[in-house]
Amino acid sequence: MEKQSRPWSRFFRRYKRVILGTTTFVLFVLVWEAVGRTKLIPPIFISRPSIILQVMVRELIRGKLLFHMTTSLLELTWGYLISIVIGVPLGLLMGRYRKIEFSLDPFTMLLYSTPIIALYPLIIIWAGIGKTSIVIITLLFAVFPIIVNTFTGVQSVDPSLIRAARSFGAREGQIFYKIVLPAAIPIVIAGLRLGLGRALIGVVIGEMFGGTAGLGYLIAYSGAFFKTANLFASLLIVVLMGIVFTQALKKVEETVSRHRYGGG
Amino acid sequence: MEQTNQDKILPEVDAITARKTFRGRFFRNERWLIGAATIVLFLVVWEVAGRKNWVDQTFISRPSLVVRAAIQMLTSPDFYGHLSVSAIEFFVGFAAALLVGVGFGLFIGWYKNLEYSFEPFIMALYSTPRDALIPLIIIWLGIGLYSKMAVVFLGAVFPILVNTVAGIQNVDPVLIRAAKSFGAKERAIFRKVVLPASLPYMIAGIRLGVGRGLIGFVIGEMYVAEKGIGFLIMRAGSVLKTDDLLFLVSIIAGVGVLSNQLIRKFEEKVSRWRFERSV
Numbered sequence: 001m002e003k004q005s006r007p008w009s010r011f012f013r014r015y016k017r018v019i020l021g022t023t024t025f026v027l028f029v030l031v032w033e034a035v036g037r038t039k040l041i042p043p044i045f046i047s048r049p050s051i052i053l054q055v056m057v058r059e060l061i062r063g064k065l066l067f068h069m070t071t072s073l074l075e076l077t078w079g080y081l082i083s084i085v086i087g088v089p090l091g092l093l094m095g096r097y098r099k100i101e102f103s104l105d106p107f108t109m110l111l112y113s114t115p116i117i118a119l120y121p122l123i124i125i126w127a128g129i130g131k132t133s134i135v136i137i138t139l140l141f142a143v144f145p146i147i148v149n150t151f152t153g154v155q156s157v158d159p160s161l162i163r164a165a166r167s168f169g170a171r172e173g174q175i176f177y178k179i180v181l182p183a184a185i186p187i188v189i190a191g192l193r194l195g196l197g198r199a200l201i202g203v204v205i206g207e208m209f210g211g212t213a214g215l216g217y218l219i220a221y222s223g224a225f226f227k228t229a230n231l232f233a234s235l236l237i238v239v240l241m242g243i244v245f246t247q248a249l250k251k252v253e254e255t256v257s258r259h260r261y262g263g264g
Numbered sequence: 265m266e267q268t269n270q271d272k273i274l275p276e277v278d279a280i281t282a283r284k285t286f287r288g289r290f291f292r293n294e295r296w297l298i299g300a301a302t303i304v305l306f307l308v309v310w311e312v313a314g315r316k317n318w319v320d321q322t323f324i325s326r327p328s329l330v331v332r333a334a335i336q337m338l339t340s341p342d343f344y345g346h347l348s349v350s351a352i353e354f355f356v357g358f359a360a361a362l363l364v365g366v367g368f369g370l371f372i373g374w375y376k377n378l379e380y381s382f383e384p385f386i387m388a389l390y391s392t393p394r395d396a397l398i399p400l401i402i403i404w405l406g407i408g409l410y411s412k413m414a415v416v417f418l419g420a421v422f423p424i425l426v427n428t429v430a431g432i433q434n435v436d437p438v439l440i441r442a443a444k445s446f447g448a449k450e451r452a453i454f455r456k457v458v459l460p461a462s463l464p465y466m467i468a469g470i471r472l473g474v475g476r477g478l479i480g481f482v483i484g485e486m487y488v489a490e491k492g493i494g495f496l497i498m499r500a501g502s503v504l505k506t507d508d509l510l511f512l513v514s515i516i517a518g519v520g521v522l523s524n525q526l527i528r529k530f531e532e533k534v535s536r537w538r539f540e541r542s543v
Contacts, residue, residue: 016377016380017380017383020377020380020381020383021380021381021383021384022384023381024381024382024384024385025384025385028385044403045403045404098294099298102294102295102297102298102299103298103299103301103302104302105295105299106299106302106303107302107306109521110517110521111517113475113517113520113521113524114513114516114517114520115478115479115482115483115516115520117395117479117482117483117486118482118486118494118497118512118513118516118517119513120486120501121497121498121500121501121502121509122501122506122509122510122513124501125322125323125501125504125506126323197391200393201393201395201396204393204395204396205393205395205396205483208395208396208398208399208487209486209487216396219396219399220399222399223398223399223400223402223403224399226403228400228403231399231400231403232400235392235396235397235400238392238393238396239388239391239392242391242392242393243387243388243391246391
């Protein structure tokens with residue numbers, strides 16, 4: 001008996017994670033579908049997977065969904081790029097120069113622990129409703145993890161390396177490019193990954209509050225009209241985007257750190 | 265882990281900062297002095313910019329007006345009604361998140377198969393903008409207190425849950441094996457080895473959770489509500505009362521910073537205790 005079941009049990013043990021995960025997921029979807037069909041819970045509350053999928057395909061074909069997706073992606077790209085352009089140099093400077101760190105620390109600390117969304121009405125007063133404010137919110141969401149991680153990355157550089165370089169006559173610029181930057185890169189990239197996640201939140205929230213297009217707008221709009229299936233469809237796309245982005249940057253992170261340790 | 269703790273505990277002795285001269289004092293308190301100086305400078309520039317109308321007052325207000333708005337709000341009983349609504353939403357939502365996050369986290373962290381089963385859901389929800397669920401939550405629970413509690417709960421529960429699971433899985437297996445060879449039963453191992461060892465992770469998760477919970481009620485109230493700090497923020501914004509708005513935002517920011525620092529202190533205490541015990 002035990003001998004017969006062996007290959008199967010070994011297979012199971014090896015892929016236990018995937019098997020169990022998929023099973024519960026499928027089970028969940030099936031129960032959802034069943035409950036939705038029997039209308040035990042009104043469809044307005046939970047809709048059901050088949051209808052959500054239908055809506056998604058229909059909207060994709062119509063091009064409406066694609067339009068909102070590209071709007072969100074564009075805003076995301078702008079906000080995220082600007083946050084990198086601001087965050088990385090600022091983090092580097094703060095990590096390298098103590099005076100800059102000490103003078104900017106109170107502000108970054110405060111803004112890092114403030115719910116950025118509370119600044120939303122202020123941003124609307126400054127930039128009006130529309131793309132600009134959403135890009136600003138995205139930027140604000142993403143920039144602080146990037147600053148803080150870049151800073152931590154620079155601080156974590158082994159000081160003996162810097163001292164060694166200095167005793168061999170390296171100039172500040174050389175120390176920066178040849179030691180600090182390469183050593184800090186893995187942590188900086190971890191910050192970029194966090195920042196991307198936050199940027200996505202920023203876009204969606206920004207659009208939910210004051211957008212006229214984009215996935216967040218779609219979510220808010222569908223919610224306001226009790227179009228639960230549409231709401232789920234848009235949410236699903238946001239979830240997928242979140243997973244894809246995080247995984248992609250994780251891959252980058254792994255490649256970079258492998259390169260670093262492999263090359264050393 | 266222990267190595268880094270040791271590094272932290274050893275005080276950094278620096279030749280300059282040890283001296284009791286003016287220079288020594290300056291260097292010892294350099295962080296605070298420079299930090300305070302830039303804050304003061306910032307406030308002064310802001311005030312002057314407002315007074316001289318370099319920038320439109322509606323856009324940036326100015327510190328003195330913000331202080332006036334603060335006094336006005338703090339002396340009106342209306343404000344405390346909003347504050348208490350927000351507080352109730354936060355505490356109920358957060359208590360539920362704590363209960364579920366730690367309880368469920370311990371459970372699925374200890375039984376690996378359960379963790380594998382729930383992993384897709386946890387990971388999907390952990391990497392989603394959970395605040396995007398607000399419109400759905402409002403369909404489910406309406407625009408009152410319950411929906412905000414749910415938003416706080418959803419925001420706070422995942423960091424707590426994920427960190428609790430990580431804490432349990434990072435317990436040194438040697439410790440568990442040792443306890444087992446001395447005849448400890450599973451319950452004893454769990455209570456005497458796993459639980460204390462994973463405590464620092466849990467507290468780190470709780471710290472993150474508090475931050476997310478704070479965002480939760482603010483954003484929930486801003487989205488749609490009839491009471492609460494988030495509602496006041498939205499109202500102040502829509503009538504262009506920048507001074508009120510800035511005061512309200514600074515309350516939220518202050519609570520955020522304060523709770524973060526408090527839990528960090530607690531975190532340090534717990535890990536120090538752990539360190540001493542493990543020596």
